[in-house]
Amino acid sequence: MTAIEANGLTLELGPFGLKDLSIAIPEGEMTAIVGPNGSGKSTLLRMISRLQKPDSGEVIIQGRDAGAYSTAQFAQTLTMLTQSKGQMPDLTVREFVAYGRSPYKRLFDRMSEEDHGIVNWALTLTGTIRHENRMFHTLSGGEQQKVRIAMALAQKTNILLLDEPTTYLDLAHQLDLMEMLQAINRDYKLTVVMVLHDLQQAAAYCDYMIAMQRGRVVHTGKPRELLTPRFLQEVYRIDAKVAFEDDYPVIIPIRSGAKPKEEPPMIIVTNTSQITKGEAHKLIERFDRVGKVEYMEGFLGLEVHLTENTKEYDEVSVVTKWRSKEDFQAWTRSDAFKESHAHRKTPEFIISNKISFYEVKIVREPAAVTGESSNAS
């Protein structure tokens, strides 16, 4: 069963937008959403929880369109722990957690026996009942986070979203929180979805992982199967090894000083034209008008070389550098490129024309020269 389904979510929101994003999140499991900063993870959570409207696309919660729920119904089905703590009114822990019952209360309803029972349950489950009469703001960050989770639990929803729940906590509190969430997930079949930055924790505690990059989902699956050096290179652009120490995943970054710095291969496309003597400037001028290459994805740079060493003709080479051959081909298929090449005959001053591709590997710091202090990159 899927607890949450999203189809074609799109949002224009500067760098944090989403592009035609579709996901299915399994019911009753722990799901981690990971990805670099600014990949749209929090935006996705905010859309699922109806805090942010998408430009287009739909969210389906437990088989029903999210928009079809009434406000109160929705708050009884799904809730979220936001990143911002908001204002902190001076409330006791118990008073704070009792707010979790609001979706079930009308204006003048008082707390019933049942409500008090549920608040007790949430306080006990999170281990915060011993603080119930302390003021919320006097607790440590880790305890406050647990109290906020207790409030969410008191809402008695089937789905709990958490936006970076461990970010400001020390390691002990982080692990404590993850253990607690896992126990609640197992004992009560609560669907837990969280944005996490710690991949190791994500892999250790979650059943399912969604990796995002630039507003798109790039990988989904079981975290242990996903977590490979290739995944780390693709999603985070880092070189690292993945090991399992006592069944706990460990990511070991390969430091740039530890091996020759190797950049991904690059494609160099050289377009060499032989031009009637003295007319090379015409081609160079013309090139200014060729379409929008600098906006293309994977474009790394452009150079124009002029050689005047033969008596018969001049040679002009237009060299573009690309991350991959596909990126170059995407340019030649782009509207801007077609536009600039349409209705245009090869001018007479071009005698011949040749295009060549080179795939090159760049090694900027060869091992022989690399001393101990060479990790300045």
Place this chain on the structure above:
Amino acid sequence: MMDLAKRTSRRRWSIVISPILLIAVTCYGLSYGSVSVSLREIWEVFTSSGEPLAQKIVMNLRFPRVLIGLLVGACLAASGALLQGVMKNPLADPGVIGVSAGGGLAAIMCMIVFPNLSYLLPILAFAGAFLTSIIIYLLSWSSGSSPLRIVLAGVAINALIGAITNGFMVIYSDRVQAVLPWLSGGLSGRSWYHLSFMAPYAITGLILSLFAIKTANLMLLGDDSAKLLGQKVELQRLSLILLSSLLAGAAVSVAGLVGFVGLVVPHAVRLLLGDDYRFLLPLSIVGGASLVVFADTIARSAIDPIELPVGILLAVIGAPFFLYLLKKRGVANA
């Protein structure tokens, strides 16, 4: 922020003290003035066995004035408490951010242009106050409203409305005499007639404000949290703005521009009892009512026979307090 034991004991005390305070300040308002009336005489007046002069002074002059003072203070304080919650801004006060001025402008236009329609004053004052608060809210909105922008927009709108009001008075300078005392805010000469036209609005507003307690509390948690707890935040915010405009409008329609009550009282209560609206709102109402009657009594008896408008006295108390708050909290919250 205070600890639980202190908060609990203060809240208990406040419940005991509130009615005592109200009765005390009412007696004070009834007995003091250019002619002193003893408590015993007041008692006799209410049991209808008093002497005619005391009867006249208390029933015809002081009693309606005290009642109006109580309602005006209660409305302004409740309005301020709600505005501070809804705009998430400790400096939001109907007087400071121009809501009262908006109500005032509408009321002045009514008084000058349609002097016969004075029974419409509260509605018009409410409409003016409401329109102003909506304008301020929209002006300060840019993907969420910030406390600083609300105050800046409010101060600017306040100045603009002040200018329009002055312009109006210059144009209709022949009829200004009736409006002038009203502008500085005061209860001088207010009688049963004034009470009868403002009381329905004031009492309705005050009762409705009790319905808003839960909503206002949830809003303290922040918009996102309130939404996730199943609240229709935008709708609730609009209705709270409407309500605080109704309250400010009711007060303005009879007392004119009485400032700072909505700022000073909720804040003092907040410092003593915390942010919880279950205590903040009722206690602000009691505090505001008491403050206005108390200040009005001083204003009319301090430099006898001259009667100071109560608005001036309150501004003298309120302005320094406002600066104190600005220094203490405004910067941190901006």
